[in-house]
Amino acid sequence: MLRFAPSPTGDMHIGNLRLAILxxxxxxxRNESFLVRIEDTDTKRNIEGKDTEIMQILxxxxxxxxxxxxxxxHLHMHQTLAIKLLEEGKxxxxxxxxxxxxxxxxxxxxNKMAYRYSGxxxxxxxxxxxxxxxxxxxxVIRLKKPTEDIINHDLIKGDIKxxxxxxxxxxxxRADGTPTYNFACACDDMLSGVDxxxxxEDHLSNTPKQKHxxxxxxxxxxxxxxHLPIILNTDGEKMSKRDAASSVKWMFVEGFVPDAxxxxxxxxGNSKAPKEIFTLPEAIEWFNIENISKSAAKFDIDKLRFxxxxxxxxxxxxxxxxxxxxxxxxxxxxxxxxxxxxSTTKELEAKIRPIFxxxxxxxxxxxxxxxxxxxxxxxxxxxxxxxxxxxxxxxxGLKGENFFKPLRYLLTGVGNGPELSEVYPLIKSYLLEVAx
Ligand code: GLU
Ligand code: ZN
Numbered sequence: 529m530l531r532f533a534p535s536p537t538g539d540m541h542i543g544n545l546r547l548a549i550l551x552x553x554x555x556x557x558r559n560e561s562f563l564v565r566i567e568d569t570d571t572k573r574n575i576e577g578k579d580t581e582i583m584q585i586l587x588x589x590x591x592x593x594x595x596x597x598x599x600x601x602h603l604h605m606h607q608t609l610a611i612k613l614l615e616e617g618k619x620x621x622x623x624x625x626x627x628x629x630x631x632x633x634x635x636x637x638x639n640k641m642a643y644r645y646s647g648x649x650x651x652x653x654x655x656x657x658x659x660x661x662x663x664x665x666x667x668v669i670r671l672k673k674p675t676e677d678i679i680n681h682d683l684i685k686g687d688i689k690x691x692x693x694x695x696x697x698x699x700x701x702r703a704d705g706t707p708t709y710n711f712a713c714a715c716d717d718m719l720s721g722v723d724x725x726x727x728x729e730d731h732l733s734n735t736p737k738q739k740h741x742x743x744x745x746x747x748x749x750x751x752x753x754x755h756l757p758i759i760l761n762t763d764g765e766k767m768s769k770r771d772a773a774s775s776v777k778w779m780f781v782e783g784f785v786p787d788a789x790x791x792x793x794x795x796x797g798n799s800k801a802p803k804e805i806f807t808l809p810e811a812i813e814w815f816n817i818e819n820i821s822k823s824a825a826k827f828d829i830d831k832l833r834f835x836x837x838x839x840x841x842x843x844x845x846x847x848x849x850x851x852x853x854x855x856x857x858x859x860x861x862x863x864x865x866x867x868x869x870x871s872t873t874k875e876l877e878a879k880i881r882p883i884f885x886x887x888x889x890x891x892x893x894x895x896x897x898x899x900x901x902x903x904x905x906x907x908x909x910x911x912x913x914x915x916x917x918x919x920x921x922x923x924x925g926l927k928g929e930n931f932f933k934p935l936r937y938l939l940t941g942v943g944n945g946p947e948l949s950e951v952y953p954l955i956k957s958y959l960l961e962v963a964x
Contacts, residue, residue: 529721530555532586532593533565533713536578539775540585542827543728543759543767546793549808550726550756552591553794556812561594563720568600569712585776589786590808599712602719606707609715609745610669610700614654618744619700621657622649623667645670645697669701671711671741678736683754683818685729690736698737710734714741722751726817729755754817757797757824767827774827783872784832788839792832797825805838833871840867840876852880862954865946882941883955883962893934899924900938904963913952938963 532548534540555562564586566579579598586593613619624646636643650672660667678690700711707715717725717738732755742751759774761767767774779789790808795801800819840848845860851873852859859880866879889897903923910916921931936948939955939962955962 529561529563530558530724530726531563531565531717531720531722532591533567533599533716533727534582535567535570535573536582537570537573537575538578538769539777540582541767541769541774542776542779542789542793543756543774545585545589545776545789546759546796547726547728547756548586548591549589549790549793550754550817551724552593553808553812553815554724554726554817557815558724560724562592563722564593564596565716565720566596566598567709567713568598569603569707569709571600588780589790599716602712602716603706605719606712606715607701607705610707610711613671613700613744614657614669617654619669619671620650620697621652621654621660621667622670622699623652623660623665624648642694644693647697650697666703668699668703670697671700671744673697674740674743678739680735680739680753682732682735683752684757684820684822685732685755686822688732688735695736695740700741710737711741714738715745717751718742718745718747721749723749724752724754726754726756729757731755754820756820757822759796760824760826762827762829764826766824771827773829781874783874783876784836785839785843785873788832788836791839792835795831795835796827797821797823805835805842837867837871840864840871840873852877856957858954858957862951865950865954868946879945883939883951884958885941886964887938887941891937893937896924896926896930896934897938899926900934901963904938904959909956909959911953911956913949916952916956917948 530551532551534544534548552562564583566582568574568579583596610619614621632646633643649670657667673695674692676692678695680688680690682688698710699708701707713734714737716722735753735755739751759767761771761774769775772778776789787807791806794806794808794811794815795804797820799821800816802814841864843860845857845864846855848860848863849856849858852863862883863876863880866876870876870879887897887901888894889901900920903920907919907923910919920935921927924931926934932948933943936945937943939948940951945951
């Protein structure tokens with residue numbers, strides 16, 4: 529079982545989308561299910577509507593999931609599992625006050641040591657839990673630290689050993705009864721039978737904790753982890769919300785299409801890909817997560833543009849035309865002519881819109897354009913550009929620059945572009961609208 533576990537706390541970042549794609553892809557390779565878990569336990573950070581947005585994005589990228597749930601729906605389960613650990617003596621109740629913990633942290637810092645929980649409440653037993661509950665004294669539940677090193681054989685980062693003291697006796701249930709991130713995450717992965725996790729390297733330090741939680745809960749199935757390096761912006765810094773290009777929304781606004789974005793994200797850090805341009809179903813055949821480099825990949829907009837253009841070239845003509853409000857293969861073909869100059873659907877739109885917009889008859893060539901428009905309005909339908917050209921030439925008496933310049937303005941709205949002989953056959957059914 530694989531999963532995508534986004535937090536609904538902001539616009540989806542491309543790093544997150546990359547994780548969704550990879551987890552989905554591996555679920556297909558392993559013939560396993562793919563589920564979506566909205567990690568909404570940190571209620572202060574949730575932003576309303578972001579969960580729906582995430583699901584809409586997954587749909588746009590055609591990453592179907594077997595099931596979806598909000599982590600908060602499992603609150604009761606998380607509490608039950610924490611109490612179970614307490615009753616088994618694997619966890620303990622901690623009544624250390626915030627001031628005490630802060631003092632301990634400050635002391636550790638002053639001595640240049642890593643903070644560790646003092647262990648003061650280690651032996652508080654479960655009977656006291658009942659008394660505490662009654663007395664109203666605030667307490668948290670901590671999981672006892674492991675007795676042995678925890679080893680993670682990470683598919684990208686290699687073997688990582690974590691000593692018991694580094695894992696420490698950490699909090700699993702807060703004073704308000706809510707689970708901490710690590711606890712909720714580990715419980716849910718266990719309950720759903722998630723056995724393969726691809727996530728960001730910012731979670732590397734959480735992994736030993738989550739492995740320890742699952743072991744203590746008696747779950748002995750192995751989970752394979754792959755922690756992906758971050759994506760850097762063009763300045764070589766971590767790509768953050770401040771980089772416009774980091775948001776999936778921005779990519780759509782700029783006119784990048786889902787297939788190209790998937791292609792680009794699967795190439796990131798992957799120098800061993802057998803080809804440069806491919807679709808997700810193709811990648812499922814050969815992609816190997818272990819080929820992803822363990823160092824950070826740099827975001828390269830020019831590469832993305834190149835890949836986007838290739839995918840637009842491969843798109844079905846009629847489908848391409850729908851991006852500009854048509855359902856006509858000829859308009860898709862017309863767009864493809866312009867692909868020699870541009871790379872995104874936004875830029876294509878800027879090329880195609882002037883062709884179908886009202887023309888300006890007040891400019892330098894306005895007089896000749898008026899004459900031609902009148903002739904076109906009364907002319908029969910002509911299939912070939914040569915025939916059309918000769919007809920207008922004869923009827924108008926215009927020639928040379930006096931003919932070609934205004935004709936180009938009349939048919940395309942601009943002064944230069946592809947050969948009119950290429951454009952004409954594709955717009956001839958719209959001629960009355962175009963030449964007006
Ligand atoms: N909600 C976490 C995040 O967005 C995901 C954690 C995980 O994949 O385990 O970073
Ligand atoms: Zn304590």
